[in-house]
Amino acid sequence: MPPKWLRVERIVRLASAAAFAFAGHAFADSPKVDTNLFSPVSTPASQLLQLGVFVFTITATIFVVVGGLLAYAVIRFREKSGDEYSEPPQVYGSNQVELAWTVIPVLIVVVLFLTSARVIFAVQDAPQPEGALDVTVVGHQFWWEFRYPKQGIDAVNEIHVPLSSAEHPTPTYLKLLSADVDHSFWVPRLAGKTDLIPNHPNDLWIDPLQAGLYLGQCAQFCGAQHANMLLRVYVDTPEQFAVWAANQAKPAVQDPSVAAGRHVFETQACMNCHTVRGTVATGRFGPDLTHLMSRDTLASGMIPNTPNNLRLWIKSPDSFKPGALMPAMQLTDEQIDQVTSYLETLK
Amino acid sequence: MSASAIPLVPTGAPEQEWHLPSKGRVGMYCLIIGESAIFTIFVVAYVFYIGKSLYGPTPQQVLEVPIFNTICLLSSSVTIWLSERGIERGNMRGFRLWWAATITLGVIFLVGTGMEWYKLIYHDGLTISTNLFGTTFYSLVGLHATHVVIGLIMLTLTLIFTLTGHVRQEHSERVQVLALYWHFVDAVWVVVFTVVYIVGR
């Protein structure tokens, strides 16, 4: 039987290798996997990756050595014909060997621990420099609130931060709070994740060194629509950031041509949950809509911010995001058109 | 077929003693270990929340140290020990008397706890839902009181069996296993008392 065995095994091994080659290719060829852990653009993410590569190297070496010995044993010591009539020499143990393979792992653990501890302290306890931007992140079911206390901004779902650089560091320090249950802020290319836990403020800092849009999402199960609590981090040049911040700080645009829609908004209970700064709408349960049109997406990164999507969202949030906490207000089609037109003016 | 494979007596070797611990005792120790883990978690919750209530009555304001209750409960450990010694020696009358004394002391403890709770609920306005102190206090002390109740039920059943003549000296091992549970309940009270009425105040 041994020869036949080997053949089957070989085919299986080749097939598995081919499968993984395919998988590896699929991974590498995926269109710009923007959330992958191997393209950091911010110091915390880079430091974490360095540690990850270091520990992987060590564990991969251990795997090759021990796995190699296992593979050798499987081949070298398999039963041959004639073996059924005698037993091999019985070896019960060896104290020296036990000692050796205890001491060596202990040494490896010491090295790994010290390296890990160094990175933990470096990232978690990093001192906050002068030029840092303070943002308070409040997690809600199922959207993100970003308050910029010094700038007087209350942004929603899409966070804008300034580009940082080695010569002129302008990191952003995020204070993480929650209005309801546990959430977690995870944008892999910028930093490791940190949880938003009610009654337990946390801190996270990022110093993005490359402008652009970075994606992430909530990483702690928070209810029905946890999967669609998406994050969009816009790293702006200083000029872009100044323009954005200035606009966000302004109160809402007041356009008399949409007075009908504004009236619907303010009398059909929308204002109970939503704020539109400069009007009577001061609700805090739902997102601030003052600059709704400045956002690229609706429903926390889920759908593009187009008039049609906005209209459909208002008509029935459940059609996009079943389980979202915004109810369908049972407005007439005319009312929905009017409200949509009103919201379309909130740039 | 004559070759005996697993011999009944080791050939050549002298007859060795083969004594293993009694399974009843082992079982009860295991139960105690498991229960201790449950109590530990409730104690940790209590200690963690000391001083953290945002409003409502505080321990200093409403708790009175239950000295009399504690003396009763801890004495019941002594009485049950005397009872165990009684049945070990075949002194069934002594066993019955001290066993009944244990039950009485346990009941007094429960009544005292009930009175304390009555005062806390109706005079001080402290319930399990009032604040963190209320929640952790009633949970921890209540968990202990539940174990006292279970213990008293077992002790009373044993007393009934004794009075109807079903418990004899040969059952002393089993009685001691049950007494072990009662000692555990008392030991837990020492911890709860210290944490709630001394440390927590």
Next chain:
Amino acid sequence: MADSTLPIQGSLDLTPPREHESSLLATLHSWVITVDHKKLGLMYMMMAIFFLLVGGLEAILIRIQLIVPDNHFVSPQTFNRLFTMHGTTMVFLVGMPLVFAWGNYIIPLQIGARDMAFPRLNSFSFWLTLLGGILLYYSFIGGPGLYGVSSAPDITWWAYAPLTLKAFSPGHAPDYWAVSLLVTGFGTLGGGVNIIATVISMRCKGMTLMRMPLFSWLLFVDAGLVLITITPLTAAQVMLLIDRYLGGHFFDTQAGGSATIWMHFFWIFGHPEVYVLVFPAFAIASEVIPVFSRKAIFGYPAMVAASVGIAFVSLGVWAHHMFTVGMTSAGNAFFVLSTMLVGIPTGIKIFNWLATMWGGRIRFATPMLFCTAFLFQFLTAGLTGIILSTGAWNWQLHSSYFVIAHFHYVLVGAIVFNVFAGIYYWYPKVTGRMMSERLGKLHFWLFLIGFHLTFDTMHFAGLAGMPRWIYTYPADRGWQHLNLIVSIGGLVQAIAILLFAWNLISSLFIGKLAGNDPWDSWTLEWATSSPPPVYNFAAEPVVHSRRPLWDLKHPEDPDWKYDY
């Protein structure tokens, strides 16, 4: 090569022939009222296999939903229930019953005892466990209420507060979760007490603890761990119910309570729990590998010490599940160290199994195939565990598919593989018939391929930034190819398991007769008939070494001559 004609005193089945015949009703009745450890062990096993299939079906549904982006196979609410029930089922209704299936059936036979220490407690524990399982699944049809058609738990198997409080879970999902697990938890406690008392108080003459088979040792340590592992969960669940129904504030952050204290309590249970689940796999490996390598286990005392060491250290690592919640850097560092330390005795066990094979004459029957795969897979799982334990890198990997890949490598790659090994190994003892070797090998290779397709690929999904608990993902994330492969692997595993189920059942009728000792093994259970008579041994055995049957078969070179 087994010599089943070896005259072993005590292996005679003296049950009168009349007792073997009975009507269907009488047979069923005898199973329902039984207190016999073998029947109860089998019932635990049947329960575990049944729920394995149910949990596996849940997994297949999950994988179908995730096979393409933006899929609408199931609703988000249903998906959340599916993964919650999948996890809860696999841990509490498969993994835990397996501990007691193996422990109850085999320990008394291996230690030469008549039954477990507390047969009635044994029965009570089993029925409680089963009741908890039924109650948990009743949630799918029970209590519609205002908040959806079903009340099946949808809060993840961790049930983090405050999501589980009435304010955020107004239906009954957390209640079914908490109460069902309280019920199974009491069953588990009873089972644990029973195993400990049996091992301490019922060993046959001559069997000191250091002569006991490693299988029994490992389950003994496991039972000890169970006592202090399941009880913190019991406490936390009672606290949750107090919050939900008596207005308590244990986890009520609005009243100053703490969400993190639930996490601490849950993981103080949750981490040692995974060791509770894996110890049977270690136990099986420690029996199968020596027998099929034809050598005694290498380093028996070291194996015992390592097992006890793992149990103790595992109690101090729990917060490695909480690296991202904002503990202090010193707190994080402590748990990095303790977690890495638990890897050392675990590694020692792998090395000892390897050394057992070294210089042996390895027979690759189906049990050994599964155990060999176990060794490679458990090694890998341990190493990805080390990767996860580094604290800072964990801040990227936590709550991602990398973690799911890691723990499935242990749960499926180590535990399920060895459960198969154990079933193929002991099936002849339990039923008196061999399972089909041909089907067994087919099952093995198919399951191996499916397992690796799914769980190797899953590591990459995590490294690509895919988080856990998401019912769908947008196409622009680039995760679809990986998810496709993962799902396909799941279907392959399902086919393999169906093959196994067929083998299990058909062998009862057409399997080759096994005799007492088909594998030429060395522990006491192989000294009695297959299946064993109700009383196990006609005369209480007396042993002088760790391998009583080796001594018997090799009178010229018995183990007791070596002082080890």
